Amino acid sequence: MSGTLYGIGLGPGDPELLTLKAHRLLQRVPVIAYPAPDGAPSLARTIAAPHLPGGQVELPIGLCMAVDRAPGQGGYDAAAPEIAAHLEAGRDVAVLCEGDPFFYGSFLHLFARLSPRFATEIVPGVSSVMAAAAALRRPLAVRNDRFAVLPATLPDAALRPAIEAAESVAILKLGRHFGRVKALLAEMGLMAGALYAERVTQGGEHLLPLAETGETAPYFALILLYKGAEPAILASERP
């Protein structure tokens, strides 16, 4: 009897924003796997740390952070057979995922390789987008709003029509695209409703209006943008 592959969403960073289900599974799985970018500490492993009983087999997956930039899947090609061996031996394996496993997550690569052969369960998690809205005290979307999530890695020609066809927008993966995206939003007249969030719930959280930010931003920072600066109903119901 083979083990089950779990893709476990760990939430945005605060270990208390894990679900009870994720916590229960982390307490009992014998094997954990997680992305471990070369030389950097693994955020997923750090979030999970307080929930691990100790003694699990650990499988760090190298090269993960490079995936979005240059699709070299070597880390997953190497990790998948290792994980498969544990599953074949009847051991459940939990893959630790920042945020939600199916929302821009690297779990996709293991899901593609392993779910055709092994029982697989996805445990959804709190996304950094929702956590940023909570921290910024700005509703993401209300009533009939159209809400778009956009990677800053896209060219302006792909971003512009999506921003035009939404009332509320989250822009992810800023990094080296930050200056260009800010210039696009300024050109579209949307800076007034734009907020910036970095390291949400991870400690060292950095929240401010986009107009007050500097020239650079890390990859895991995001912009929340609401046309008209905030939902109209919020202003109308405020005392």
Next chain:
Amino acid sequence: MSGTLYGIGLGPGDPELLTLKAHRLLQRVPVIAYPAPDGAPSLARTIAAPHLPGGQVELPIGLCMAVDRAPGQGGYDAAAPEIAAHLEAGRDVAVLCEGDPFFYGSFLHLFARLSPRFATEIVPGVSSVMAAAAALRRPLAVRNDRFAVLPATLPDAALRPAIEAAESVAILKLGRHFGRVKALLAEMGLMAGALYAERVTQGGEHLLPLAETGETAPYFALILLYKGAEPAILASERP
């Protein structure tokens, strides 16, 4: 010293998809408030039930479900002073919110009325959109995808450009708009990549291809739509 107002995301329905933080707060707040549509059981109260120690003051908020259709805010106008009285007396109040409080949630109405006067904290939760993706085993968004969340309540003229400017789409609030939205997706040639989910993680979950659904859908059902049927990278990495 006034109490704190908490907007607590309870997740999509499974009580185990609550966060540890939501669980801790529900164990200790003396007052809970929640939407209670006339005559129907409160989903938020049902999700929270296993986490409540008993003995809390309960404030059901009437008329909530009508808000999106006819913006009569009477329930919130009545509930806000009741909640304010508890806060003024130094008692913390938790407002129970299905999914995430700031993602199409009715918590907005209490946030507008009370957050200018009282300390307010938002506890983000797992959205039904992420839970549906997990249940349907279909990644919501990967790599450079543009992802749009759209209420079916909007006219086709508002939906169409948003669908065109996205690789992946979630359509919420189906109800009586279901037939029209299906016809729009068929006309746009997008039925092949469309999945349907109802009552995700709530018991009696109903998951199927959109093309196999009937004529009607409840308000709290959703469509997940991926152009090209699924992320290309998923197919390319599958063994």
